[in-house]
Amino acid sequence: MVPEINWIAVVVATISTMVVGSIWYTPKVFGNYWMRLAKVTPGEGKSAVIPIVVTLIVSFVSAWVLAGATYLSFAFYGGSFLSNALLTALILWGGFTAARFITHDAFEGRPIGLTILNCVHELVTFMVMGLIIGLFAV
Template sequence: MEMNWIAILVAALSTLVVGFVWYHPKVFGTIWMKESGMNEEKMKGANMPLIFGISVIYAFLIGIVLQFLTIHQWGAYSMIGGNVTEALPSYKAFMADYGTTFRTFKHGALHGFLTGLLLVLPVIGTNSLYERRSFKYTLVTGGFWIVCFMIMGSIICGWV
């Protein structure tokens, strides 16, 4: 199996689009600013190209992991240690039968949703507890990542 670097990059870039909408003042931006203690003055001093660039790099790393979580065939590939030439005939038969099974946008969205809900939201929630952030902050930030993971999972899994 090969990594689909273009799909991962597009998925990573999708987080900027979602963030632009999600954190718009008419959506959740005003709530997020209040709950995070952010204000216009703090935002003006930020190096936004650097922040966006590093955000895309982080999202790219997330995309690599999402590829393993959304595409089941990676599990079979890992079972043979990644060496197709030494794989038993059963691996080749399995891949011939199931090589593109569940490779849909819908399936990727499902696994992205589950990963966001059951992995990312608890991590953000735990950090929010120790940082003394509100439950609204947890919901806004966690909701953003759940939506991002759904879209990223869709792109990565469905791009065959």
């Protein structure tokens, strides 16, 4: 079975990751807290172009995988495409994204607050992608 993927949903979900990240890490939301814990100095003169391009690429891959996994979940379990998308997003986030963040951050000795901040950001990101993919039912 080849998953049917709504490419418009994947592109919109990809763009949503940039919107969520832009809001989440703005100084008035969690940006100042993140910079302090991650030891990032604002205005270091580094270009953000490469990190933004990398983020777009990996966000596209994540949205594509989420869309494919959602289709497989929906085909297997049935029910609502939207609920399958949201549950699949939650499971993929917990099983892969959060688990990997926690493991790497523990070995790198990063502050627990940074790990929690980044994991919750990824949870919100995945749930927004799941919502978008779920609303663009195949």
